[in-house]
Amino acid sequence: MFDFVSFIPRAVMQGTPLLFGSTGEILTEKSGNLNLGIPGIMYVGAISGVIGSFFYEQSMAGQPLNGFWAIAIPMACSLLGSLLMGLLYCFLTVTLRANQNVTGLALTTFGVGFGNFFGGSLIKLAHSDVPSVALPATSAFFSKHLPFADNLGWFGKIFLSYGFLAYLAIIIALIASYILNHTRAGLHLRSVGESPATADAAGINVTRHKYLATCIGSMIAGLGGLYYVMDYACGIWSNNAFGDRGWLAIALVIFTIWRPNISILASILFGGLYILYLYIPTGTQMEVKELYKMLPYVITLLVLIVVSLRKKREDQPPASLGLSYFREDR
Amino acid sequence: MNKKEPLLYISKRESITWQKSWMIRGIAILLALVFCGIITMLLTGLNPIEVFSTIFYGAFGTMRKSWVTAQKLAILLGISLAITPAFKMRFWNIGAEGQVLIGCLACAACMITLGGKVPSALLVLISLAASLAAGALWGFLPAIFKAHWETNETLFTLMMNYIAMQLAAYFIIVWEVPKGSGNIGIINQNSQAGWLPVLGGQQYLLTILLIAVLTGFMYVYLTYSKHGYEISVVGESHRTASYAGIKVGRVIVRTMVLSGAICGLVGFLLVSGNDHTLTTTLVDGRGFTAVMVSWLAKFNPIGMIFTSLLLVVLERGATEISSVFSLNHSFADILTGIILFFIIGSDFFTNYQVHFRKAKKEVE
Numbered sequence: 213m214f215d216f217v218s219f220i221p222r223a224v225m226q227g228t229p230l231l232f233g234s235t236g237e238i239l240t241e242k243s244g245n246l247n248l249g250i251p252g253i254m255y256v257g258a259i260s261g262v263i264g265s266f267f268y269e270q271s272m273a274g275q276p277l278n279g280f281w282a283i284a285i286p287m288a289c290s291l292l293g294s295l296l297m298g299l300l301y302c303f304l305t306v307t308l309r310a311n312q313n314v315t316g317l318a319l320t321t322f323g324v325g326f327g328n329f330f331g332g333s334l335i336k337l338a339h340s341d342v343p344s345v346a347l348p349a350t351s352a353f354f355s356k357h358l359p360f361a362d363n364l365g366w367f368g369k370i371f372l373s374y375g376f377l378a379y380l381a382i383i384i385a386l387i388a389s390y391i392l393n394h395t396r397a398g399l400h401l402r403s404v405g406e407s408p409a410t411a412d413a414a415g416i417n418v419t420r421h422k423y424l425a426t427c428i429g430s431m432i433a434g435l436g437g438l439y440y441v442m443d444y445a446c447g448i449w450s451n452n453a454f455g456d457r458g459w460l461a462i463a464l465v466i467f468t469i470w471r472p473n474i475s476i477l478a479s480i481l482f483g484g485l486y487i488l489y490l491y492i493p494t495g496t497q498m499e500v501k502e503l504y505k506m507l508p509y510v511i512t513l514l515v516l517i518v519v520s521l522r523k524k525r526e527d528q529p530p531a532s533l534g535l536s537y538f539r540e541d542r
Numbered sequence: 543m544n545k546k547e548p549l550l551y552i553s554k555r556e557s558i559t560w561q562k563s564w565m566i567r568g569i570a571i572l573l574a575l576v577f578c579g580i581i582t583m584l585l586t587g588l589n590p591i592e593v594f595s596t597i598f599y600g601a602f603g604t605m606r607k608s609w610v611t612a613q614k615l616a617i618l619l620g621i622s623l624a625i626t627p628a629f630k631m632r633f634w635n636i637g638a639e640g641q642v643l644i645g646c647l648a649c650a651a652c653m654i655t656l657g658g659k660v661p662s663a664l665l666v667l668i669s670l671a672a673s674l675a676a677g678a679l680w681g682f683l684p685a686i687f688k689a690h691w692e693t694n695e696t697l698f699t700l701m702m703n704y705i706a707m708q709l710a711a712y713f714i715i716v717w718e719v720p721k722g723s724g725n726i727g728i729i730n731q732n733s734q735a736g737w738l739p740v741l742g743g744q745q746y747l748l749t750i751l752l753i754a755v756l757t758g759f760m761y762v763y764l765t766y767s768k769h770g771y772e773i774s775v776v777g778e779s780h781r782t783a784s785y786a787g788i789k790v791g792r793v794i795v796r797t798m799v800l801s802g803a804i805c806g807l808v809g810f811l812l813v814s815g816n817d818h819t820l821t822t823t824l825v826d827g828r829g830f831t832a833v834m835v836s837w838l839a840k841f842n843p844i845g846m847i848f849t850s851l852l853l854v855v856l857e858r859g860a861t862e863i864s865s866v867f868s869l870n871h872s873f874a875d876i877l878t879g880i881i882l883f884f885i886i887g888s889d890f891f892t893n894y895q896v897h898f899r900k901a902k903k904e905v906e
Contacts, residue, residue: 246696248636304883308890313634313696314837317830318882325875332870337585451870459700466697499715506708513701520693529694534634538894540554 217366219484219491221373225444227483228374229254229454231381232436233461234479235388235472240429241465242392243422244405245305246534248316250433251458252323253297257434258441259327260293261286262449265350265442266334282353286438294434297323298427306422309536320458327437328451344448351447354439375443377435382476384432389473401425405530408537418537436461460486463512469519469527482508552894563840563892570888571852574881578856581880586867593863600862601855611858613746613816616753617808619850621825621832623753623760623843624804627797628681629833630764630841631777633688637699639829640706641680641802643822645809647710648676650820653729653736653813654717665736666814673810674803680706681802682795689791703829710822717820728818738815749815756804761843773797805829831878838885853878 233250240247247253265286269277301319304310330337334345355375362368392398403411404421412418440457441449464482468474485508489501519527579590588596601611621638628635652669660668680702687693719727730736741747764770776783776793783790812824835853839845860874 248696300883304886308887309893310886310889311837313636314834314882315886317636317833318879318886321827321830321834321875321882322879325872325879328872329870329876332872336868451872456704459704462697463701466694499712502708502711502715505711506705509701509704509708513698513705516697516701517687517691517693520687520691523691533694534696538554 223484227479228378229436229440231479234464236429236433243425244532249319252320254437255327256323257290257294258437261290261438264289290438294430298430331449347447354442377439385472570884574884597859600859616750620808622835628801634696640703641805642809644706645673645677645806648672649810649813657730657735673806677806678803681798685795685798689794
């Protein structure tokens, strides 16, 4: 019998960083910016939070942490770090009209390097005498779940056993979905992504929409990194542990055909696919597990192909995705 | 105050001489290096001159270091050359990582399964052919979907990277030596079957020479051949190309097959000529770095020699700095990122002019 009660919570925990990342990237892409820097931004979001709480824990010198600050400081640092990355991306691609693919890849190189560098050198740079970057005290605040969840059996385990960031991810995805589809701001944003020239002619400030959507998107994605290190990884930073989840978040954007509300379930599905190999009995054939890990990518590829074959208009990527806008261009 | 001319406005440049555009880039690189120097200074306490001499020492300090730098340069340049035709066609192929890795995998597969069964020279040829075919296949798939159904190639090639990576991970466990170790080790260590011959006692010389030839070939192909011309027309506008009687779909597929095959070639060189092993991180992100190398050089193969040299020297130098100061080796990525941001930003000034309100002065 397949053990759903232990499988689903793990899938959700795997899926939450992806949900943050994909919600952020959907907002960004809806403004016509293909931000391939998301993997880097998620690293920066994670390490900024780690740096913030590292110094907070150091300054408390072993005394019990104040719950509010233990959460607020890493959150603020993480948001600030990813905001700066988003601003850099916007400045280069929107103001300076640089190529989005190249800028995004450079941002990822930089961001992953930034994360690993500070993760690996933080202790040395801070002249501190702890053996490794481990923040269990802060992590305890992040992964705290409702106290009565443990008494509710399988229901509590599946629905109530997560830290607050996991619920925040779902709320943000729902809000993003609502704004995109049911508000004027969302309509304007989508029009900027579809045809910036038309939007401009209609009096919509293209630059401001691109900046706002990309920066907010980056901050949301950065929270995914923070969730990973503070909740999932129990506050322990290890280099490259975040892995290729950032790219998987971008895959998820395609998989959900640019809909944050679908992304909630899809991220759990992806999270499940990501860890499915742990639950499939393969006996002695360890190599088969590697093939299971391929599943999220293969499925995304199939969705991409099917969507382009069907040519249904509402399923297509934003029409100006990846293109810079210059008013005087014809 | 209202109805006043804005403080500055931007217009597109009609044209720019290549001297001027390279000068702008030169300034950007210089600024970036100064900036990197300052960052390094703050982190390590070295003075700026020491920073750059350490970087230089890391890249060229000893004979051995120089060879490794040259080899890394050759590999990065090779991948950059491979993706250039596709990029010139505005086919955003960010799947070089996977195309090279699948070439590596094909080469390793031949060396492992046929090692000792056929003469070594024949084995080299077989693995070369297999690598080329595998790389070409990885390029063909996104291209055929792009050509017929306009499937987004950036996302397609991105996914293909991970499929290649997991395939490699699968076969690494199938072939691992010893069982349970999770890696293959040096393939055919004793027989050296399928290893590229070593020229003049220098292991990397042949790789470097081959890439040099490839650079020349790619320059001629893009600048003087009919194919190269078709690629630039398709890159400018699909519509113009089809009015001119160019079969756009065919050019896309042909170019991507070529692009993928050259990636496969680099994969072959990596396994057969350099590392003689297979790991999932063998390509080490260079498929992505190559995109930037190629783009920074404006898709000019000769220019790419310099852009890849810049990035490789920086990477080797930063590695040296981080090992001297026992910092994390990802320091190199930060410096690379900074340089890239500066050059990417400088591109604005080669494409656009900034005019100020009063003084009609140009700002470069």
